[in-house]
Each structure stands twice: as structure tokens, then as C-alpha cells.
Amino acid sequence: MSEPLPDHLGAYPLPTLPALSVPDPRSLLDPDPQPPRNGLRCGNPQCGWQVGAPFPGAPTRLTGYCRNCGTRYSLRPQLKVDEQLDNGRYRVLGCVAHGGLGWVYLAEDTRLKNRLIALKGVLNPHDPRARAAMLEERDRMIAVTHDSVVRILDYVTHPGEQPVDYIVMEFVGGRSLREVIAESGPGGRPFGPRGPALTLDHVALYGGQVLSALQALHDRGLVYSDMKPDNVIHHGSRVVLIDLGGVQRAGDTARPPVITHGYASPEVAEGGGPPTVAHDVFTVGRTLAELVDAVAEPPAAGLGPTSLRRLLERATADQPRDRFTSAAEMAGQLDGVLRELAAAGTGHRHPAPSRVFTPTPVLLDDGLGAVPGLAHWQHRERAQYRDPGPVSPVLRHGRPEPFRVAVGLPVPVPHRADPAAAALRTLTPRDARGAVRQLESLLGPAEESGYGSVEVLLHLCRAHLRTGDSLPAGDAARAVERERAAARLARAAEALDARVPGGAAHDWRIAWHTGLCHLAAHDTAAAEREFRRVHAALPGEYAPKLALGYCAEQRDALADSERLYRAVWACDPQPDSAAFGLARIHLARGNRDEAARVLGLVPAMSLHSDAARIAALRIRAARLSPGPEGLPDADSLLTVLRDLPQAAPALDAGAGAGAGDGQEHARLTAELREWALDWLRCVRRDPARAADRERLPELASELFCGRGTGGPGPQEPPTEQALRTALAQSFRDLAPQSTDRALHARLLDLSHAVAPRVWFRNGGPGRAAGRRR
Known part of the structure; x- marks a missing residue:
């Protein structure tokens, strides 16, 4: 079983490095500093011999003359304890170590309350190249100011037989x-x-x-x-x-x-x-x-x-x-x-906006987070509401089709060096076809031949895919738009190769758009290979992980998909699509509670928080499989009653057709009552549901008992008769929403089919006959 997602919704500070206590710097002093074990190259640029290297059975000579050219050398530390530099300002405490080119000493700045500083000199003062390199280091680094680069504070020269220069640096203990x-x-x-x-x-x-x-x-x-x-x-x-x-x-x-x-x-x-x-x-x-x-x-x-x-x-x-x-x-x-x-x-989310991708407003979901339309009931039969079998269908998990994912994934940020980068930020098309027209206006002869702005061609690739997505699934023009997208992508690759041979093969943008084109063609295996290349190039980005999570989900590799979606959840400021992906995985495993819980964790400020709230409600109440085990328990239905009031305002002000007049609320109510009727019939007949039967009084509500039905009121436990009456009223409420006469009639027919049976008794004395309405 997978670990649950954290309950914490906001962004928490990232961890920091542990604070180290700095030991007494004097404890770092080396009482017997030794030069590099293998000596150094001779200070004569034309020589190249090693000086100060040990001989077998003989001590190392720290001072002397090169045996090849006779150039003098000295590998001893040049400063002694308590020696002073710059007219007494810096007092030497001792030698600490040596770097690649010089000795490092610990000293005090007597003018600044004996603040500890470091002095760096050359290992061999008779090496002009080393001295020149230290001067270059001083000149290069004096202007570099960064918290993670040691600071150069001063520069002094110590007189003597061989004057030696020293760089004064901050002392960094640790x-x-x-x-x-x-x-x-x-x-x-x-x-x-x-x-x-x-x-x-x-x-x-x-x-x-x-x-x-x-x-x-x-x-x-x-x-x-x-x-x-x-x-x-x-x-x-x-x-x-x-x-x-x-x-x-x-x-x-x-x-x-x-x-x-x-x-x-x-x-x-x-x-x-x-x-x-x-x-x-x-x-x-x-x-x-x-x-x-x-x-x-x-x-x-x-x-x-x-x-x-x-x-x-x-x-x-x-x-x-x-x-x-x-x-x-x-x-x-x-x-x-x-x-x-x-x-x-x-256990906390740590989201941050990507510098490489921008999110799209598309939710990667196919209906799980939406109230079903009237077509949901278009093909229902009367017998479904009378037979002992299920009244309601199994909830669809809402996995989007690949073409939809291709246009809903995050979009790469235009490369700053592209000549059209500024112009692309000003485009404001109304639709995908408008985007194609505006982008084509940016193309000149060079771009048409594939050697101009790579970003314009990549934008056109995505615009053609969006145009195809706006067409019906069976429309042949969809394939035409896919081919146009692939052609734009091929020109972008040619443009990159023209600038740098083999450039397209090393540019993750080409791999990303190739993956999108494969998704649009429903070839998720090929798309996954491309998205893996992007993930290898951008291992810290959430967008490739979102794409790979969907591809893994398509091949039913649920464990792989879950790991990827969870990684997106941790870092994406808008984790809605990842949350829906995780919910689908939990539904595929039959884990109703975890599927609803992850959707409940979607931040309220997210673009699709209302859709997540609706999806969680539907999951809590839904039939997840044909048998009795696919129905919820009383706890789930109680959660629906608790959470429905929070979702109601979003439904009444929904963004779809019928927004603002309660039509979405009426359709969701009908769907919830269908599932509740299934559940109640199962509870009454299944001995294993005794615990649910005992909790029926807790479900007393207008949703499950109706109002003015002639049966139990909203404050009494629900009965099958009350639920049938309430569902029949829901169908009558839905019928006026339809502008299709056949669908209008179908909804009224379903209302009659689900309504409880009413018996009238007639006949003369001594006999009775029944007539059912």
C-alpha cells in the first residue's frame, strides 16, 4: 500500500544546512607544517624538474638549488609565529595548511580588535610564475562579492632577502x-x-x-x-x-x-x-x-x-x-x-514555479470532476429502475484521452535568445486557429524554410495540436492538424541542426514536442521514450514527470505512475492534474477513501479546486464496481452530507451551461440519489451490511429522504420509498433542462419508472381486487 499524501497544503520552508559550531581556530595550527610530499616544479620556466622531492633513505631538502638548472628554491613557510606585517597590523599566529600554490597562515588584525584573518603566500618565493599567479588571483577576485566565495580583504608585501607578497582574506572556520x-x-x-x-x-x-x-x-x-x-x-x-x-x-x-x-x-x-x-x-x-x-x-x-x-x-x-x-x-x-x-x-509540499515550463489552464481529467450532463441518462432503460440489479452505472475514473493530454501539459518557456521571444509574449489569440494565423504572421522566408525562429515553429506545432483537439474525435481533420504539427516540429529541428550540427538531438525541446505529437497520435509508448529523454535533461522539473505519470498510467503501471504523480504533487504550485491522476490510481485499486482524500487536499487557491471538490463527492457516493462490494459504506455517505454544502456554491455559480440557475446542482443531486438508492437496497438485503443498517438514522437528510414526499421527512431515516420518490422528483426537475424532445421524454419516463408503486383497492363486498398505478 502506498504512503498517504501529506495533509499539509501550503508551501513550507525548505530545509537548511545544520549550523556548525566553529572550533577555536588556534586548534587548527600545524606545529610542523610540511610542503607537498612530492615537491614542486622548479621555478625556472625553462626547467621543469621537481625540487624538494624526497630521495629514498634521505630526508627531504626544503631549501636548496635545482639539480638541473641551479635555480634557488625554498619550500619552508616564510612567516614565523608572532611575526608582523604591514607595520604591525597583522600578527602571525602560525601556519594552518597549504593549498595548491601557497602557504596559508592564521593571523590577527590588530587594528580591528584582533579579528582573525588568513594570509596566503606562495609555496616557493623563488618561483616567478607562482608569484604572478597570486597577483592574478588578487586582481581577479578582489571584486567578487558572494556569500559562498572567500573574501579578499587586503594585499601586503613582507620585506626580506626575498620579498614575498601575501593576500589577506577572511578566515573561514568549519x-x-x-x-x-x-x-x-x-x-x-x-x-x-x-x-x-x-x-x-x-x-x-x-x-x-x-x-x-x-x-x-x-x-x-x-x-x-x-x-x-x-x-x-x-x-x-x-x-x-x-x-x-x-x-x-x-x-x-x-x-x-x-x-x-x-x-x-x-x-x-x-x-x-x-x-x-x-x-x-x-x-x-x-x-x-x-x-x-x-x-x-x-x-x-x-x-x-x-x-x-x-x-x-x-x-x-x-x-x-x-x-x-x-x-x-x-x-x-x-x-x-x-x-x-x-x-x-x-511530509510537506514544497512547490515553486518552474523557470522552464508554464502551466496551462487544462485539467487532465475526463469528467471525474464535472457534474454529468443530461446525456448521462440518455440511454437508460425503465427496467434498470425496477429490476433487482444496479440502478446506477459504475463511476468512470476519468482518464483523459492522449490527444487531450498533449494539449494540456505545461508549455515550455520560450528561449530568451530566440529572436521572436519578445513578440511571442505579446500574442493574444482567441482560439487555436487564431494562434496559428498570428504565429504564421511572424514567419518570413527564412522561417518557412526552417532556419529562422525555432520558438515560432514550436509554438505553431502546439497551436496545430490545439486546433486538432478542438475538433470532434472522429473528424479526419484531426489527423491533418497532427501532420501539420509534425511538419512544424521537423522544421524546428532542421533550424537547430543548421546552427549547430546535431543540435536537435541534444535539445530537450525537440524531444518534448516529439512526445506531444506521439501522444496526439495515441502512441503513448513512443511518447514515453521522448519524455524520458526530457526527464534525463531536466530531472528537477515537474512537467516531464506529469507526462511520464500519464504514460505509465496508460500502460497500467500504477506503481510507477503513482511515484511520478506524487513527485509532481510535491513541487507543482498547481497540482490539480497530479491529484486527479493519483485519484484515478487509487480508484483502479478500489481505494475509495484515499482517492477522495487526495482530491480534498487540492489547495483552495488552485484553478480546479471546485472540480476536485465535486470529484471527491462523487467518489464518496459512487458505485465503483458492479457487485455489492462496489458500493460505499455509511461513513462515505455521511461525508457526502457533510461536504455537499461546501460544494453547492460552486455548483450554483458554475462555469458551464446553466451556470447560476442551479442546473448543475440538480444533476449532481440526481446522480447522488441514484447511488444512494443502490446502496439502500443493498443494505436492506445484505447480511454483511448490518453495521450500515444501524447507521441509517444518521443519514436523515433532504438529499436522501426528499421533502414533501408523503414518506419520511428530512429528519427521519431514509427508506427505499422515500429515495424513489426523491429520485423521481429529480428526474422531473431535469427534464426542463433538455432542449431535445426525445431526451425530455426519456427523463420523464425514468421518473415514472423509479417512482414507488402505488396500489388502489376496489371491488364489491366480499372481494377485493388490486390495480397498480
């Missing part, structure tokens, strides 16, 4: 992600003895902050290059990137990249290419994957872990064009994944 990984595992508590274990939520939170910091660098044309767990500090409740020595201009081929094998992208580690944004995205993916591997506790139920895995797979794809195009794009998808994970862990 634990590196490398330490978090090391202290995780079974029973591990990386956030302190009383803190929680590492979870996937924490991994997503780490990733979001790291990506935000990288985007700040990318916006300035810089790349970080050397992302790895060692270079990220968990400080308080945030993370901070340290060791900025590898930061360089994106695509810079003049400077050798600072990378760490195992985290670097293939094109940089193996191909020797310069670091790029795609390289940074890869390094973040590898860092997060290592954190995921350190999570010991099993993840909460739901689709979140799978979505996170898909996100990391895309981030670490071998080919750069298969990765996320920016840190911001990856961060947006990671935010969606975090919301899925949080919903499973906290």
Missing part, C-alpha cells in the same frame, strides 16, 4: 566537505555528536550554494577549475569556496590549468583543453557524487533519489554539450530535486 565525507558512513555524525547524519537533502543544499558561487564567477568570465570536496568549507549554515588559486579566465590557454584528477572533466584532464563552464559543471557533479556515496542512511521514499542520480549523470556526461549549459541551469534543476527530497522527508 569543516571541509572532505571532512564531512570522512566522518559520514554508518553511525557517523559529521555535523557534531548531536547533529544529524549526512542526507541527500544536505548534498542538494551543498550543491545549490556551490553552484551559486560558481555562477558568480562565470558571470565575470571566470572559471574555478579545481572544484573538489577539499576546497569547500561548511561554515556555520553555509558553504564557502576557498583556495582560489586555480581561478582563471574561461578558455585561457596561456596558463596551465589547476585541476585534480578524479574531479576534472575528460576534455581537460585527458585532452589538455582549457577549463570552461562545462568543466566546472563536471567538477561539481563529481564532488556531489562523492557526497552521495557517503550517505549511509537509506533515502526517504519517493522519486527524489532517482532525480538526483539523473542530475549527476547529466552533470558528469563525457561530452560537454550533454551537460548543463550553466551553473545556474544546474542549480535550478537541483532546487527542484531538493523539493522532491524534502517533501518525502518532511
Whole structure:
């Protein structure tokens, strides 16, 4: 049995990283700091030998001269404890560690109440390249202000035999992600003895902050290059990137990249290419994957872990064009994944508008949330209301047909770089055909040949599908509109391939619209393959999951469909279609109560909250299968009596035909009375329904007993005679709604058929004869 959806309807704050208490920074001081184990390259650019490397059986020489070219080197820390810089402003407390290029010291700023700061110098002051790199780091990073990037505060030079420059930075205390990984595992508590274990939520939170910091660098044309767990500090409740020595201009081929094998992208580690944004995205993916591997506790139920895995797979794809195009794009998808994970862990919804899709006003439902029209009774026979069998039909679950889903799914947001993006936002067509005409007006000769605005062609694809959906199901013109939609899509793919060879195969928009065209052709298997491609590219989006949930439902894979719909429920600000999908799944399993409950959780501010309320009422009262087991119990009918007054205002002010005059209310009342008559006949005859018979007095109401029927009044338990009389009155009330004479007559005929039998007694003395009316 599936877990119930949470009762909480609103948006709850997302979880945050645990706040780490910062240990005394002096405890980090290294009494015997050692340089890199394998030494460094000689400071002579023309040499390339290693200096300071140990020899077997001999101690490491920390100072000396290169054995190849004679260039001097020194790998010892240049600053001593209590040494002062900048005329006494900075007092050295000791050496903390070394990064890829320089020693890091802990010091005090004596002018600011001994505030702790960090000093960073080069490992080998005799290496001009290292000194130049540190100057570049200072010049590049002094203007970068971001909460997750260590701040550069000052720059000083320490005189001596060999003057050495130092960058003054804020001191960031805490634990590196490398330490978090090391202290995780079974029973591990990386956030302190009383803190929680590492979870996937924490991994997503780490990733979001790291990506935000990288985007700040990318916006300035810089790349970080050397992302790895060692270079990220968990400080308080945030993370901070340290060791900025590898930061360089994106695509810079003049400077050798600072990378760490195992985290670097293939094109940089193996191909020797310069670091790029795609390289940074890869390094973040590898860092997060290592954190995921350190999570010991099993993840909460739901689709979140799978979505996170898909996100990391895309981030670490071998080919750069298969990765996320920016840190911001990856961060947006990671935010969606975090919301899925949080919903499973906290039991709260965490919705947020998508930056990639916009919702449509279409509800993916086929009648479950609507009061039936008069045609619902058009083919009923009189005998149905007299035979001992069921009076009412089984409730239809309301699964929409694929063409309807194709036009009801969320719509992709136009790409900002498209030349027609601004014009597309101004279109206001009255209908689908009007949309086609307006969009065609934006096409020029280039667009007609397939090499202009891709977005106009994709909009035309959807407009043709909407035109087809507006036609009757058997109309041949539907197929014509599908073919036109496919032709527009083919031109859009050609336009992408003309700009970048193979571009269409890597653009999720093409896969999305291909899936829509397959749905319109009722080929849900082919559509599902396309939507899986979209989900792989956009693992944090709810729209592909909604599409995949429907495709799984179509092939009766109810468990898969439920997981997908639940993921949509957790993140979609308008979860109506997902709620109806979940209700259909519960109905298919015969779970009346859960189907009604999930519809009752649809937020009141949602577009289709009234439809959800009506659907819940119908489910509570309905016959779900032909046998007695398909009828509700007394509790369900009592819930109908309780909830009907809340639904009545929406019915009286409905948006359909007959709005505002109570016609919808009259039709719903007739349907509820039909089901109640079925239920009452079963309760009277079925020994297993004794508990329901005892609760009949609780169902005393005008709905089930009628008013002015001559039988029990609204305050008395319902009887079959009273229900028949009330249902007969309902049919008489419905007849005037019909403008079709045959249907009008049919409703009156049903009224006579369902009305209770009345016997008149006649005859002379000593005998009696019966005549039935």
C-alpha cells in the first residue's frame, strides 16, 4: 500500500544546512607544517624538474638549488609565529595548511580588535610564475562579492632577502566537505555528536550554494577549475569556496590549468583543453557524487533519489554539450530535486514555479470532476429502475484521452535568445486557429524554410495540436492538424541542426514536442521514450514527470505512475492534474477513501479546486464496481452530507451551461440519489451490511429522504420509498433542462419508472381486487 499524501497544503520552508559550531581556530595550527610530499616544479620556466622531492633513505631538502638548472628554491613557510606585517597590523599566529600554490597562515588584525584573518603566500618565493599567479588571483577576485566565495580583504608585501607578497582574506572556520565525507558512513555524525547524519537533502543544499558561487564567477568570465570536496568549507549554515588559486579566465590557454584528477572533466584532464563552464559543471557533479556515496542512511521514499542520480549523470556526461549549459541551469534543476527530497522527508509540499515550463489552464481529467450532463441518462432503460440489479452505472475514473493530454501539459518557456521571444509574449489569440494565423504572421522566408525562429515553429506545432483537439474525435481533420504539427516540429529541428550540427538531438525541446505529437497520435509508448529523454535533461522539473505519470498510467503501471504523480504533487504550485491522476490510481485499486482524500487536499487557491471538490463527492457516493462490494459504506455517505454544502456554491455559480440557475446542482443531486438508492437496497438485503443498517438514522437528510414526499421527512431515516420518490422528483426537475424532445421524454419516463408503486383497492363486498398505478 502506498504512503498517504501529506495533509499539509501550503508551501513550507525548505530545509537548511545544520549550523556548525566553529572550533577555536588556534586548534587548527600545524606545529610542523610540511610542503607537498612530492615537491614542486622548479621555478625556472625553462626547467621543469621537481625540487624538494624526497630521495629514498634521505630526508627531504626544503631549501636548496635545482639539480638541473641551479635555480634557488625554498619550500619552508616564510612567516614565523608572532611575526608582523604591514607595520604591525597583522600578527602571525602560525601556519594552518597549504593549498595548491601557497602557504596559508592564521593571523590577527590588530587594528580591528584582533579579528582573525588568513594570509596566503606562495609555496616557493623563488618561483616567478607562482608569484604572478597570486597577483592574478588578487586582481581577479578582489571584486567578487558572494556569500559562498572567500573574501579578499587586503594585499601586503613582507620585506626580506626575498620579498614575498601575501593576500589577506577572511578566515573561514568549519569543516571541509572532505571532512564531512570522512566522518559520514554508518553511525557517523559529521555535523557534531548531536547533529544529524549526512542526507541527500544536505548534498542538494551543498550543491545549490556551490553552484551559486560558481555562477558568480562565470558571470565575470571566470572559471574555478579545481572544484573538489577539499576546497569547500561548511561554515556555520553555509558553504564557502576557498583556495582560489586555480581561478582563471574561461578558455585561457596561456596558463596551465589547476585541476585534480578524479574531479576534472575528460576534455581537460585527458585532452589538455582549457577549463570552461562545462568543466566546472563536471567538477561539481563529481564532488556531489562523492557526497552521495557517503550517505549511509537509506533515502526517504519517493522519486527524489532517482532525480538526483539523473542530475549527476547529466552533470558528469563525457561530452560537454550533454551537460548543463550553466551553473545556474544546474542549480535550478537541483532546487527542484531538493523539493522532491524534502517533501518525502518532511511530509510537506514544497512547490515553486518552474523557470522552464508554464502551466496551462487544462485539467487532465475526463469528467471525474464535472457534474454529468443530461446525456448521462440518455440511454437508460425503465427496467434498470425496477429490476433487482444496479440502478446506477459504475463511476468512470476519468482518464483523459492522449490527444487531450498533449494539449494540456505545461508549455515550455520560450528561449530568451530566440529572436521572436519578445513578440511571442505579446500574442493574444482567441482560439487555436487564431494562434496559428498570428504565429504564421511572424514567419518570413527564412522561417518557412526552417532556419529562422525555432520558438515560432514550436509554438505553431502546439497551436496545430490545439486546433486538432478542438475538433470532434472522429473528424479526419484531426489527423491533418497532427501532420501539420509534425511538419512544424521537423522544421524546428532542421533550424537547430543548421546552427549547430546535431543540435536537435541534444535539445530537450525537440524531444518534448516529439512526445506531444506521439501522444496526439495515441502512441503513448513512443511518447514515453521522448519524455524520458526530457526527464534525463531536466530531472528537477515537474512537467516531464506529469507526462511520464500519464504514460505509465496508460500502460497500467500504477506503481510507477503513482511515484511520478506524487513527485509532481510535491513541487507543482498547481497540482490539480497530479491529484486527479493519483485519484484515478487509487480508484483502479478500489481505494475509495484515499482517492477522495487526495482530491480534498487540492489547495483552495488552485484553478480546479471546485472540480476536485465535486470529484471527491462523487467518489464518496459512487458505485465503483458492479457487485455489492462496489458500493460505499455509511461513513462515505455521511461525508457526502457533510461536504455537499461546501460544494453547492460552486455548483450554483458554475462555469458551464446553466451556470447560476442551479442546473448543475440538480444533476449532481440526481446522480447522488441514484447511488444512494443502490446502496439502500443493498443494505436492506445484505447480511454483511448490518453495521450500515444501524447507521441509517444518521443519514436523515433532504438529499436522501426528499421533502414533501408523503414518506419520511428530512429528519427521519431514509427508506427505499422515500429515495424513489426523491429520485423521481429529480428526474422531473431535469427534464426542463433538455432542449431535445426525445431526451425530455426519456427523463420523464425514468421518473415514472423509479417512482414507488402505488396500489388502489376496489371491488364489491366480499372481494377485493388490486390495480397498480
